[in-house]
Amino acid sequence: MACSSGALADAPEASTHAPDAALERPAASQQVVPPMMPGMDMDDATSQHFVWLENFEAVAGTLHGGAWDAQAWFGGDLNKLWLKSEGDSLGDGNEQAKVEALWAHAVLPFWDTQLGWRHDLGPGPSRDWAAFGMQGISPYWFDAEITGYVGEDGRTAARLKTEYDVFITQRLILKPEVELNAYGRPDRERALGAGLAEGQFEVRLRYSFTRRVSPYVGYVYDRKFAQSARLARVAGEPAVQHRAVAGLTFFF
Numbered sequence: 001m002a003c004s005s006g007a008l009a010d011a012p013e014a015s016t017h018a019p020d021a022a023l024e025r026p027a028a029s030q031q032v033v034p035p036m037m038p039g040m041d042m043d044d045a046t047s048q049h050f051v052w053l054e055n056f057e058a059v060a061g062t063l064h065g066g067a068w069d070a071q072a073w074f075g076g077d078l079n080k081l082w083l084k085s086e087g088d089s090l091g092d093g094n095e096q097a098k099v100e101a102l103w104a105h106a107v108l109p110f111w112d113t114q115l116g117w118r119h120d121l122g123p124g125p126s127r128d129w130a131a132f133g134m135q136g137i138s139p140y141w142f143d144a145e146i147t148g149y150v151g152e153d154g155r156t157a158a159r160l161k162t163e164y165d166v167f168i169t170q171r172l173i174l175k176p177e178v179e180l181n182a183y184g185r186p187d188r189e190r191a192l193g194a195g196l197a198e199g200q201f202e203v204r205l206r207y208s209f210t211r212r213v214s215p216y217v218g219y220v221y222d223r224k225f226a227q228s229a230r231l232a233r234v235a236g237e238p239a240v241q242h243r244a245v246a247g248l249t250f251f252f
Helices: 005-010 020-024 226-234
Strands: 048-061 065-075 079-090 095-108 111-121 127-138 142-151 156-163 172-183 195-207 213-224 240-251
Touching (some): 048 079, 048 213, 127 156
Antiparallel strands (some): 065 079, 111 127, 172 195
């Protein structure tokens, strides 16, 4: 559509310059970013620690005594040093324990690879193992550990452990746990056969008075399989044990 010359004359002259406010705005590289409020900053390299006495309990059943299962870690989000110990003292001189030191490296969300050393104590001669495996949380929030071991004289072993917290209420929690141990060759001095050697099914009911401290009661079914069961009987040990347990779990 044609425009009159008067209309053109009355139109304001188009500006060829940016507004003064734009000229006064500093470049992005010159802008000052306000500091974060306390607690908003994150440092993934900060070292932390965690100590958890998962089970510290008295045992009554086929054999009587006490047992423990403890672990601790120190490190950051990607790398941690894990220390683990578990064992029991049941009956007269029937004591056994296991200690592990493992370096863990995060490879997937909720999963770490682990590499390190394990030492087994009594009955029989002590054993040392190189350890390698994975630990993490599987779908549906099952805690799982899968570990392989290589020992002296060509010995090999494997261990699977999984557990799950069932929240009956916010404070009352039922935890079933399954552990299986297998060995590549028999170890008669420790009454262990080749193949699937040992299995445990455990269930504990705890009440969380606080987040950190929870007393519990539970039941443990401990069984040796196949050749391990025969070797245990020869050594005068039961192949199947039933235990009632009561104890305390806490962390800091």
